[in-house]
Amino acid sequence: MKRTPICFVFLAVLLAGLFAGDILLGSVGLSAGDIWRALAGRAAEGAEGELARSLVRSFRLPKAVVAVAAGAALSASGLQMQTLFRNPLAGPYVLGVSSGASLGVSLFLLGLPLLGASGATEAVRDLGTVGSAWVGAAAILIVVMAVSARIKDIMAVLILGMMFGSAATAFVDILQFLSPEGAVKSFVVWTMGSLGGVSADQLRILVPAVVAGLVLSVWLIKPLNLLLLGESYARTMGLRVKLVRGVIMLSTILLAGSVTAFCGPIGFIGIAVPHIARMLLGDADHRVLMPASMLLGAVVMLGCDIISQMPGSDMVLPINTISALLGIPVVVIVVVRNRKFF
Amino acid sequence: MDAERIYTIELHGLALGYPDRLLFEGADIGFGWGEFTALVGRNGTGKSTLLRTVAGLVRPLRGQILVNDRDLAELTAREVAELISFVSTDEVRVANLRVRDVVALGRAPYTNWIGRLNDDDRARVMRALELVGMSAFAAKGIDTLSDGERQRVMIARALAQDTPIILLDEPTAFLDLPNRYEICLLLRRLAHEEGKSIIFSTHDLSISLELCDTLAMIEGGRFCYGTAGQLIASGDIQQLFAGTSLEFDAVTRGARLREGVK
Numbered sequence A: 001m002k003r004t005p006i007c008f009v010f011l012a013v014l015l016a017g018l019f020a021g022d023i024l025l026g027s028v029g030l031s032a033g034d035i036w037r038a039l040a041g042r043a044a045e046g047a048e049g050e051l052a053r054s055l056v057r058s059f060r061l062p063k064a065v066v067a068v069a070a071g072a073a074l075s076a077s078g079l080q081m082q083t084l085f086r087n088p089l090a091g092p093y094v095l096g097v098s099s100g101a102s103l104g105v106s107l108f109l110l111g112l113p114l115l116g117a118s119g120a121t122e123a124v125r126d127l128g129t130v131g132s133a134w135v136g137a138a139a140i141l142i143v144v145m146a147v148s149a150r151i152k153d154i155m156a157v158l159i160l161g162m163m164f165g166s167a168a169t170a171f172v173d174i175l176q177f178l179s180p181e182g183a184v185k186s187f188v189v190w191t192m193g194s195l196g197g198v199s200a201d202q203l204r205i206l207v208p209a210v211v212a213g214l215v216l217s218v219w220l221i222k223p224l225n226l227l228l229l230g231e232s233y234a235r236t237m238g239l240r241v242k243l244v245r246g247v248i249m250l251s252t253i254l255l256a257g258s259v260t261a262f263c264g265p266i267g268f269i270g271i272a273v274p275h276i277a278r279m280l281l282g283d284a285d286h287r288v289l290m291p292a293s294m295l296l297g298a299v300v301m302l303g304c305d306i307i308s309q310m311p312g313s314d315m316v317l318p319i320n321t322i323s324a325l326l327g328i329p330v331v332v333i334v335v336v337r338n339r340k341f342f
Numbered sequence B: 001m002d003a004e005r006i007y008t009i010e011l012h013g014l015a016l017g018y019p020d021r022l023l024f025e026g027a028d029i030g031f032g033w034g035e036f037t038a039l040v041g042r043n044g045t046g047k048s049t050l051l052r053t054v055a056g057l058v059r060p061l062r063g064q065i066l067v068n069d070r071d072l073a074e075l076t077a078r079e080v081a082e083l084i085s086f087v088s089t090d091e092v093r094v095a096n097l098r099v100r101d102v103v104a105l106g107r108a109p110y111t112n113w114i115g116r117l118n119d120d121d122r123a124r125v126m127r128a129l130e131l132v133g134m135s136a137f138a139a140k141g142i143d144t145l146s147d148g149e150r151q152r153v154m155i156a157r158a159l160a161q162d163t164p165i166i167l168l169d170e171p172t173a174f175l176d177l178p179n180r181y182e183i184c185l186l187l188r189r190l191a192h193e194e195g196k197s198i199i200f201s202t203h204d205l206s207i208s209l210e211l212c213d214t215l216a217m218i219e220g221g222r223f224c225y226g227t228a229g230q231l232i233a234s235g236d237i238q239q240l241f242a243g244t245s246l247e248f249d250a251v252t253r254g255a256r257l258r259e260g261v262k
Helices: A003-024 A032-040 A046-084 A097-114 A122-150 A154-178 A181-191 A200-219 A221-227 A231-236 A241-263 A269-281 A286-309 A319-337 B047-054 B077-083 B099-105 B119-131 B147-160 B177-194 B205-211 B228-234
Strands: B007-018 B021-032 B036-041 B062-067 B084-087 B165-168 B197-201 B214-219 B222-226 B246-249 B254-257
Touching: A003 A032, A003 A046, A003 A269, A003 A286, A032 A046, A046 A200, A046 A221, A046 A241, A046 A269, A046 A286, A097 A122, A097 A154, A097 A181, A097 A241, A122 A154, A122 A200, A122 A241, A154 A181, A200 A221, A200 A241, A200 A286, A221 A231, A221 A241, A221 A286, A231 A241, A231 B077, A231 B084, A269 A286, A269 A319, A286 A319, B007 B047, B007 B197, B021 B062, B021 B197, B021 B214, B021 B222, B036 B047, B036 B177, B036 B205, B047 B062, B047 B084, B047 B165, B047 B197, B077 B084, B084 B147, B099 B119, B099 B147, B119 B147, B147 B165, B147 B177, B165 B177, B177 B197, B177 B205, B205 B228, B205 B254, B214 B228, B222 B228
Parallel strands: B036 B197, B036 B214, B084 B165, B165 B197
Antiparallel strands: B007 B021, B007 B062, B214 B222, B246 B254
């Protein structure tokens, strides 16, 4: 009976600890005191203090905030997808939503220079990137949802999602092949996924978009609980399924689309975190699973970021690599145990 | 059937089907209040579609459905949910989902935006579990139950929804014979003691003839309705076996092999 509150306290403490750890650890060794002073705006005099201040305020703190936003966003979106499609292997990455967003971004980042329109300002570029990610994510989601309404076989939907994702990736490859080297390089860096590349201006788009998506996720808690029983049951209990599908779509576009736009495609968080939450809490109620997935997603993402820094070394691994290495075992466990979640 | 029956569901000139295939048309009947009714017919005759149409999940091709004298087409999903609950053939085996939480979902039309249960809701959930004899299973996971137990839980969920009408799509499919009887006896008891109008589709003709107040039958695009005695006397039941190796035996009220079939 006491399991749920204990888990939430544990996750909250872990979140606070890892958030602090993510700011503390990095390739440049800074003491906790330096960081505290930098955050409080009382940085030490001289070049060293100035370095600490700019490092903490314009790099490490935003990066930790991005990690929390991205982790919560991808996990909430993954939970929605799994319940909506009644499929334990669904997630924004697997269903091709992230690939759709990537296609949108690549059309924008690579397509515009190809057309000769490269003189865009930074603000226009940011808005264009996130806007094209939303459109790309929406396009794939509409197709996958339309197909799943006609084909009831969940495996077929999953495979189609992967196919659409691969098709999107193929288009991206063609675009890369056609593009000049400079544009390709910045695009390739984007595809590797990075939490640290998000500027303060981009943060001002990312955070409100993710918060809006998370608010919709909370509104979706009761509808998702009804959808656990299947669409027929949900509708005969008065659920307006069309409206709910629309809200789920909007929420996933805001969550997975925005994160993909600024951090690149990050796999396995959306699919794995809801399962870890289920195993941890032993509950299927979204009133518990939704907040737990958000918290746990933020925790896992912060953990991934700390690992990717390789504390004490100058190397930084792509975040996508770490999230895959952490997420794949969870997916394997889910497949091997073959437990019916739906 | 006496003239003073109160109709809960009335079908007026109802035609069901798909653009390319008509299931049946011209269905004009009324289902009585507090009656336990079986819906029988061969595979593909439209039993399931009829139930789903009355539940508001499918639109009819033509015709009108009245539920407690109100036109179904003009009711909102929420209003329908307070009149009709539905037990579908969807298998619910979600891991970690507890029995009482499944039943509590039946309160969804009445709970707030996040589905918070008040004392009245909780009492209704417990009573629903009691009525189907599943109180002891309240804290168990739905995925750990047997098929028969799970069907009882889904019926409890329909009871928790507190509707005058309950529709069930083949609730006895996949169950063994004793379980089929148990579920049908439970449904009959709920109809007679709780005053629910219960309509369920089934292929168990002999159980239906034995336990149900009335039978509705779809055969060859035609709709028949009446008590077991009426349908046997009119020869309609015999039509279910037309063109097969079986025939209906009015004495045992069951099917038997047609003479000369090897």
